[in-house]
Amino acid sequence: MDALIIAAGFGSRLAELSPSKPMTPVAGVPLIEIGVRQAMQAGVTRVVVVTGHQADLLEGFLADLSMRAGIEIVPVRLTNWSTPNGHSVMAGATRCDGNYLLMMADHMFDADILERLIHEHRPDCAVTLAVDRRIDNPLVDPEDATWVKMDDDGMITAIGKTIAPYDAVDCGAFLATPDLARAIHEAIAEGKPGSLSDGMQRLADAGRAGTMDIDDAWWMDVDDPRAHALAEELAPWHLARTFADIGVPAGE
Template identity: 70%
Template sequence: MDAVIIAAGYGSRLASLSPSKPLTPVCGVPLIEIGIRQAAAAGVTRVVVVTGHRADAVEAFLADLSQRVNVAIEPVRVADWSKPNGYSVMAGASRCAGDYLLMMADHMFDSDILAALLKVGSETRDVTLAIDLDTTSPLVDPDDATWVKTNADGFISAIGKTIPVWDAVDTGAFLATPRLAEAIATAIAAGKSGSLSDGMQWLADRGRAATYEVGGAWWMDVDDPRAHALAEELAPRHLTAAFAPT
């Protein structure tokens, strides 16, 4: 199974700690390495990393990392990394022949979440998003979270940072089919900005965006110095694959 990791953005809220968000270390291990190690522990054998800001440094690190962790890593550089993240999803998806695990470089996941996602694909869904029903967790930043409203069948009815009603939070991990990139492109053609949420909403409106509830498994978004400090404290307890000796 392939994974696509989005690592192109500037990461302004972490800029005081590191010039590159994906290379920001947590307990000495860069975020992008943590993500790749956790994905490999879940069963991923090839990772496409979409780069942009400080791409040369990120890609040089990935070349070395591929040798150290024995995982095929393919960087794909986007020309304009200031565009919404849906453009990065489309770039990464273009290098995958079929379904793929989609992750954000600044999110960390218990490998159980990722392994479970790899098993939930079906003909009834074009994308499955890992969601957390604990929307008041101290690890969730309400000012930056992407919220999710689900229906009675557990499918997504609405998704976005500003939706008025929600019952879950987007963890940043997805099992995607090629239809997700197609949905983002369709949303752009209809006048949307090109965010991942635009494509997700397009699929949700058609009953094709499913969810997987993480059920207490550990994850967090490392998006600012406060979250980074929490990650340094908590991540080694939960992400054993990422911090295993090499």
């Protein structure tokens, strides 16, 4: 299976730490490398990375990482990287073969989350989203989180940053089919800006957006200096397997 990692945006809230959000190091390892290696551990055999801001820097690093990690990494450069993130999904999905694991470059996960998600495909779902029902999770920034409302069967009924009420938070990892990119394109045709959530809501309205509860597994969105400081402290503990592959000691 392929993984598609979105890494095109500016990342303004981390700009004081790094000129490139996906290149921002956690425990000395760039976020994009952590993401690629976590995808590999989940069973991914090829990674597509959508680049944009600081594309030359990032693509040069990805070429080296591909050789070091022993996996094909395909960069797809987005010319207008200021567009909503759904445009990155549409660009990257053209290079993915069938269903794919969709990830955000600034998210980190317990290995179990991605491993489980790859096997969560249901014929009636065009996309399955990893969700955290711990809506009071102290690692979640409520001002930036994408919230999810579900029915009794775990199907998404609403998704977005401003919805209320809600049942869970979007963890930033998806098992996607080609229908997700088509749904984003259709949402744009209807006048939507083209965010990933626009496409997700369209699929939710059709009853085709499912969820996977991560239970008590660990994850983080490294989106600002506060989250980065927490990631520096927590990631070596929770991502011991990932860091071991790179030669970084586990947390002590």
